Amino acid sequence: MAVSWLSRLAVRGPATVFPALGMHGEDALYRLARDPGIALVDTPRHAAILLVAGGVPPHLQDALRRVHDQLPAPCATLWYQSEPLLELNQPGAVIIDDPAALPGAVKKTWRRLITREQDTAPRLLPDTPPNPWQGLGDDGHGGEGMMGGVPYGRPMAMPPTPDLRDGLALDVLTFRLGPFFPLWPAGLAAEVALQGDIVQQFAVVSPAFPQAVPQIFVEAQSRPVAIAELERKRVQHHLYAFFHALGLAHLPGLARRALALAEQCDSRPVQALDKAFTAFERALVRRGFFALYLPRGATLEGEDARALGGVAARAAGVEDDARHADDGYRRLGFSPVTQQAGDVPARWRQRLAEIQQSLRLIGRAEQGDAVTAATDSIELPQGTGSAHELLENQLPGLEWSEALATVASLDVAEVSPWPHP
Amino acid sequence: MNTSIGVDVAFWLLAVFAVYTGWRVFRTDSMVRASFFLLLSFIAVGAIMLLLSAVYLGVAMFFMMGVEMMVMALFMVMFMMNPAGLNPMMMVHQHKLSIGAGVAGFAILAAMALLAGFPQQALPADLEPVASLGHELMGDSMLIFESAGVVLLATMIGVVVLSSPRGRFGSAQHGSMPPGLEPGGDPAGMPEKSEEAGGHHHHHHGH
Amino acid sequence: MAASVMLEQLFWPPVLVFAVLGGGVYLWAVLDGLAARLLGPPQAQSVWLSPLSRGAWLLVQQANTTEAPDLWGWRLAPALYLALAAVGLALVPWSRDWVATDLATSLVLWGSVEALATVVIFLHGWSANSHFALMGAYRYVALGLSYLLISMFVLIGAALPAESLALTQIVTSQEDVWNIVRQPLGLPLFLLVGLALTFRGPFNLADTRDMAGGTGVAVSGPPRLVWALARSAMLVAFSGIAATVFLGGWLGPWLPGPLWVVLKMLAVLAVLAGLGRWFAVVSPSRCLSLMWLVLLPLSFVDLVWAGVVALL
Numbered sequence: 001m002a003v004s005w006l007s008r009l010a011v012r013g014p015a016t017v018f019p020a021l022g023m024h025g026e027d028a029l030y031r032l033a034r035d036p037g038i039a040l041v042d043t044p045r046h047a048a049i050l051l052v053a054g055g056v057p058p059h060l061q062d063a064l065r066r067v068h069d070q071l072p073a074p075c076a077t078l079w080y081q082s083e084p085l086l087e088l089n090q091p092g093a094v095i096i097d098d099p100a101a102l103p104g105a106v107k108k109t110w111r112r113l114i115t116r117e118q119d120t121a122p123r124l125l126p127d128t129p130p131n132p133w134q135g136l137g138d139d140g141h142g143g144e145g146m147m148g149g150v151p152y153g154r155p156m157a158m159p160p161t162p163d164l165r166d167g168l169a170l171d172v173l174t175f176r177l178g179p180f181f182p183l184w185p186a187g188l189a190a191e192v193a194l195q196g197d198i199v200q201q202f203a204v205v206s207p208a209f210p211q212a213v214p215q216i217f218v219e220a221q222s223r224p225v226a227i228a229e230l231e232r233k234r235v236q237h238h239l240y241a242f243f244h245a246l247g248l249a250h251l252p253g254l255a256r257r258a259l260a261l262a263e264q265c266d267s268r269p270v271q272a273l274d275k276a277f278t279a280f281e282r283a284l285v286r287r288g289f290f291a292l293y294l295p296r297g298a299t300l301e302g303e304d305a306r307a308l309g310g311v312a313a314r315a316a317g318v319e320d321d322a323r324h325a326d327d328g329y330r331r332l333g334f335s336p337v338t339q340q341a342g343d344v345p346a347r348w349r350q351r352l353a354e355i356q357q358s359l360r361l362i363g364r365a366e367q368g369d370a371v372t373a374a375t376d377s378i379e380l381p382q383g384t385g386s387a388h389e390l391l392e393n394q395l396p397g398l399e400w401s402e403a404l405a406t407v408a409s410l411d412v413a414e415v416s417p418w419p420h421p
Numbered sequence: 422m423n424t425s426i427g428v429d430v431a432f433w434l435l436a437v438f439a440v441y442t443g444w445r446v447f448r449t450d451s452m453v454r455a456s457f458f459l460l461l462s463f464i465a466v467g468a469i470m471l472l473l474s475a476v477y478l479g480v481a482m483f484f485m486m487g488v489e490m491m492v493m494a495l496f497m498v499m500f501m502m503n504p505a506g507l508n509p510m511m512m513v514h515q516h517k518l519s520i521g522a523g524v525a526g527f528a529i530l531a532a533m534a535l536l537a538g539f540p541q542q543a544l545p546a547d548l549e550p551v552a553s554l555g556h557e558l559m560g561d562s563m564l565i566f567e568s569a570g571v572v573l574l575a576t577m578i579g580v581v582v583l584s585s586p587r588g589r590f591g592s593a594q595h596g597s598m599p600p601g602l603e604p605g606g607d608p609a610g611m612p613e614k615s616e617e618a619g620g621h622h623h624h625h626h627g628h
Numbered sequence: 629m630a631a632s633v634m635l636e637q638l639f640w641p642p643v644l645v646f647a648v649l650g651g652g653v654y655l656w657a658v659l660d661g662l663a664a665r666l667l668g669p670p671q672a673q674s675v676w677l678s679p680l681s682r683g684a685w686l687l688v689q690q691a692n693t694t695e696a697p698d699l700w701g702w703r704l705a706p707a708l709y710l711a712l713a714a715v716g717l718a719l720v721p722w723s724r725d726w727v728a729t730d731l732a733t734s735l736v737l738w739g740s741v742e743a744l745a746t747v748v749i750f751l752h753g754w755s756a757n758s759h760f761a762l763m764g765a766y767r768y769v770a771l772g773l774s775y776l777l778i779s780m781f782v783l784i785g786a787a788l789p790a791e792s793l794a795l796t797q798i799v800t801s802q803e804d805v806w807n808i809v810r811q812p813l814g815l816p817l818f819l820l821v822g823l824a825l826t827f828r829g830p831f832n833l834a835d836t837r838d839m840a841g842g843t844g845v846a847v848s849g850p851p852r853l854v855w856a857l858a859r860s861a862m863l864v865a866f867s868g869i870a871a872t873v874f875l876g877g878w879l880g881p882w883l884p885g886p887l888w889v890v891l892k893m894l895a896v897l898a899v900l901a902g903l904g905r906w907f908a909v910v911s912p913s914r915c916l917s918l919m920w921l922v923l924l925p926l927s928f929v930d931l932v933w934a935g936v937v938a939l940l
Contacts, residue, residue, distance in 0.1 A: 251908050
């Protein structure tokens with residue numbers, strides 16, 4: 001029959017998954033991104049499987065329900081290291097805790113959905129408009145006057161602030177971009193007001209989930225640890241940042257290479273890592289990452305940069321690096337690298353420079369089995385501060401894709417006091 | 422005039438479509454939809470021009486109206502105090518006056534179409550519309566078209582320059598203002614601030 | 629007599645156009661898949677089966693709605709885009725007397741296809757009643773108004789040696805030397821226009837990742853399949869026009885004319901697939917500066933060059 005051969009053909013395609021990341025859910029994302037039989041999509045409408053990875057706090061569960069209802073039939077939900085919603089916590093709910101079993105479980109759910117062995121998930125929220133408007137008001141458009149008042153629940157477009165640019169004031173488009181938006185840090189929810197394509201206001205409604213530091217950095221605060229291990233974790237962190245940015249730049253092949261390099265950081269010998277990284281850097285330049293994609297974005301200077309610390313500060317010319325105060329590092333010939341410009345391309349060049357610096361340090365440290373000398377000045381890969389207030393100040397005036405590139409270039413989330421689970 | 426039955430059928434269908442979509446421009450509830458209904462009406466008219474052997478003009482009609490209505494729809498989205506044209510709104514006002522004007526206009530134009538004496542001569546069999554159009558443009562009407570063309574080009578370049586964010590006194594992001602006549606004084610050449618300040622009181626009637 | 633005339637004029641042209649579109653869309657998907665496997669992450673499936681299985685899944689998926697879309701516009705926009713692609717492909721001459729639509733002004737009709745494509749893409753984004761879809765739509769319009777000028781200047785440059793706007797005449801004017809040799813700037817600029825017209829690769833400002841899919845953010849199921857088909861069909865039509873105007877159409881030794889056209893179209897599609905996958909997406913303001921400050925003056929240069937060569 002028509003349905004069955006269509007389904008059999010459809011099953012052979014990649015499993016489409018929308019990742020709704022909760023707290024510490026990124027490793028599910030990285031594991032699935034490496035699997036060629038799984039396609040991670042940007043919008044729930046393009047997906048058949050909703051993967052909730054990591055715990056979702058109670059105040060965000062309403063948003064999760066709305067995301068869940070956006071998946072078109074046939075759809076299913078998988079819970080990875082996460083507690084299912086009350087309405088979905090039935091005996092058949094698929095809860096996975098083992099990272100190695102995740103890709104297999106996703107593909108199995110996909111097969112069962114497409115071949116109709118499994119029913120599509122039920123809707124959680126009522127399918128009625130939140131503000132009924134049809135037939136109401138002066139002209140049947142729900143509201144007063146000719147403008148139609150407040151239909152669809154959307155506010156009228158009276159500009160609350162004069163347009164940031166000179167000239168005619170364009171209409172304001174206000175929307176809330178939620179905690180499960182896959183193209184910025186997980187958990188960040190903001191109310192954005194656009195006029196034209198320029199961000200006029202950016203108000204953080206819910207901050208990004210705190211990012212955990214690897215276990216080794218926590219240990220380094222109480223006893224000396226091997227510098228090589230610290231630096232390997234630092235390289236891994238920067239490569240994960242490249243993975244996100246290269247996805248935004250429409251270079252999925254390079255993003256996957258960055259991810260593969262990041263996964264090999266712990267185990268591969270440093271000469272092989274160095275060669276692979278140099279090839280990666282050449283490919284970045286040749287494919288136009290700097291020349292075509294990266295905008296100037298938000299420029300940090302002075303006090304803002306110093307407060308953020310980490311890569312963002314050093315890219316703005318601030319020479320703060322806690323490793324400089326550490327004798328173990330100084331014996332290896334460490335000196336901080338900086339860029340001058342403080343804008344988005346500078347931050348990415350700074351990451352590239354720091355990865356190269358770390359690879360050199362790893363090489364030297366492994367020869368001599370060097371360890372850290374101080375326990376009070378540890379340079380975390382994320383820097384010191386969280387960037388939410390900075391986003392509220394710096395993003396207005398940027399065009400939308402410049403704003404997202406800025407968010408991708410900063411370590412927005414604050415540093416969690418607890419280590420990676 | 423001997424025209425085949427196919428051409429007649431096509432003409433009537435296109436004419437009815439043009440009138441219907443023209444009527445829908447006023448009965449729809451969104452500015453963007455109104456622009457696109459107008460585009461459909463113009464496309465039908467362009468197709469009728471193709472039937473009349475005005476090959477270049479008909480196709481140029483598609484081209485021009487496509488871009489014009491697109492720009493108009495974009496302006497609706499940008500400026501209409503109606504977030505992105507997504508709210509439904511009442512499109513018409515002054516009903517009695519506009520209905521009267523519409524009926525009067527229709528009567529006059531219909532009288533012209535039905536009662537005027539159109540030329541009866543058939544087109545020559547070896548007519549090359551594009552070549553004859555070209556000869557006219559480069560011959561008798563060269564002055565008009567060349568000056569119009571240069572004016573259009575100057576307008577386009579002027580618009581692009583005006584919309585550049587790099588103003589004469591600084592970037593538009595920071596509201597470029599001319600320097601004062603004395604150091605630290607008010608910006609020169611600006612009109613006196615009127616009493617009703619803060620005033621974007623847009624009481625638009627939706628148009 | 630009348631029946632055979634009707635068969636010739638009303639039946640075969642649409643059948644030809646849709647057959648070429650169908651085959652062309654599949655071959656384009658295969659070429660794009662090859663480019664993706666060479667330049668992008670490894671894929672699990674065979675390159676021949678992958679477009680079919682993705683299409684099958686889209687047919688199985690439900691077509692969702694948003695809260696209050698303009699349903700007519702939303703569902704019609706992919707079909708209109710496909711129809712525009714069919715109109716564009718109908719202009720391509722397959723041999724000296726085998727062309728689906730032979731107008732005296734086929735070049736201007738292709739220009740209006742490009743202009744109306746902008747309208748249809750905007751409609752697809754705006755009708756969805758969703759913020760990102762709208763943003764993708766109006767961002768695309770800004771891009772569209774830029775490349776239309778470039779495309780028309782480049783095509784007029786190719787029409788000058790032919791002294792005609794008809795595509796059949798343009799091909800016969802290339803009998804001694806192809807336009808790609810005579811006007812070297814023409815084809816590279818036109819290829820960039822093609823990428824922009826179907827918002828692919830570096831010029832993907834409409835269905836872009838930083839808006840979670842742009843105009844297609846709220847579309848699922850069969851309408852999404854039709855939209856993808858329409859984009860590929862427009863690329864196929866575009867490659868037909870590029871092969872006709874710059875690569876000599878049906879001209880070539882040994883093989884029959886139509887086969888040459890198909891081979892040249894496949895070559896253009898392969899180049900576009902590679903270009904689309906190689907480069908990062910261009911940031912919107914940089915894209916506008918590139919179009920207006922670099923590519924438009926280059927197209928002027930191309931036109932002046934063509935004029936000088938035609939006068940000499």
